[in-house]
Amino acid sequence: MWARVAAALAGLWLMAAPSVLGYAGAARISDLIVGPIAASLSIVAMSQVTRSVRWATVPLGLWAIVSPWVLGAPAAARVSGLAAGVVLLATPWVAGRRTARFGGGWRSLWSPRHA
Amino acid sequence: MTPPGWSYNPSTWSERLPLIGLAVAGFAVAGYLALVQLGGIARAWEPFFGRGSETILHSGISRLLPVPDAALGAAGYLVDAVSGAIGGRERWRTMPWIVVVFGIAVGPLGAVSLLLVILQPVLFHAWCTLCLLSAFISVLMIGPAMDELLASLQVLLRERRAGRSVWRAFWKGTD
Numbered sequence: 001m002w003a004r005v006a007a008a009l010a011g012l013w014l015m016a017a018p019s020v021l022g023y024a025g026a027a028r029i030s031d032l033i034v035g036p037i038a039a040s041l042s043i044v045a046m047s048q049v050t051r052s053v054r055w056a057t058v059p060l061g062l063w064a065i066v067s068p069w070v071l072g073a074p075a076a077a078r079v080s081g082l083a084a085g086v087v088l089l090a091t092p093w094v095a096g097r098r099t100a101r102f103g104g105g106w107r108s109l110w111s112p113r114h115a
Numbered sequence: 116m117t118p119p120g121w122s123y124n125p126s127t128w129s130e131r132l133p134l135i136g137l138a139v140a141g142f143a144v145a146g147y148l149a150l151v152q153l154g155g156i157a158r159a160w161e162p163f164f165g166r167g168s169e170t171i172l173h174s175g176i177s178r179l180l181p182v183p184d185a186a187l188g189a190a191g192y193l194v195d196a197v198s199g200a201i202g203g204r205e206r207w208r209t210m211p212w213i214v215v216v217f218g219i220a221v222g223p224l225g226a227v228s229l230l231l232v233i234l235q236p237v238l239f240h241a242w243c244t245l246c247l248l249s250a251f252i253s254v255l256m257i258g259p260a261m262d263e264l265l266a267s268l269q270v271l272l273r274e275r276r277a278g279r280s281v282w283r284a285f286w287k288g289t290d
Contacts, residue, residue: 015236029237036232040225040254047258049265102262103120103269 003094011039027073061088138196152183209288218264
């Protein structure tokens with residue numbers, strides 16, 4: 001759970017960072033798109049049945065790290081993107097507690113092996 | 116009854132009532148914002164972002180459709196609440212159609228809320244506290260609603276693999 005909360009907070013931070021750190025342009029827009037998507041995916045992944053959604057933050061984390069360089073953001077935005085990106089990149093490896101069973105889960109829908 | 120291979124029943128009231136409660140709360144927030152957009156309430160409650168709420172609530176995007184966008188959101192929450200409440204504790208197998216309606220209502224409503232949150236600061240350089248709250252409620256509902264949907268889809272798939280009518284199971288349920 002703490003891993004999902006950390007990733008959601010990283011997404012929230014990206015939403016706030018352009019205003020707090022005062023950067024504009026493409027880097028701002030990028031963070032305002034990546035932030036809420038990462039936060040939402042992390043909240044959805046808090047539920048055990050949709051826990052695998054957590055992996056979707058990995059590409060977002062990679063982009064959060066490289067985008068300030070690619071899009072020419074100031075140093076503060078680079079540090080901020082690196083910090084948030086590392087959290088989004090690393091936390092999916094912490095699966096968290098999974099106590100419930102779901103009859104083979106979503107995989108059972110396309111692979112009879114898991115039914 | 117627990118779905119085959121499951122450790123719990125996703126259709127019990129203790130699973131569904133919190134979601135119905137969230138949908139009712141979302142309906143209240145979105146309904147309030149719709150009243151602001153329609154002019155029934157002069158100004159939205161806005162503790163953090165100054166004139167942000169007014170900018171967002173009276174933006175061009177919010178008027179793209181014949182009805183204000185918050186009214187659509189309120190209608191969506193109403194569908195969530197009603198489709199969350201219909202059916203008994205076994206509805207994952209007795210009423211797959213309502214579970215699918217519920218899943219479809221919760222999923223895309225959450226996605227549209229997220230899209231609106233993204234558009235606010237990007238297009239209008241403004242935020243709106245209650246719009247963010249509404250989006251947060253939508254996103255909170257998605258994960259907890261998906262277990263029932265999975266159980267119903269597994270029922271339909273079992274019927275198909277057993278050579279029985281999926282159509283019939285979808286509307287009439289199974290034993």
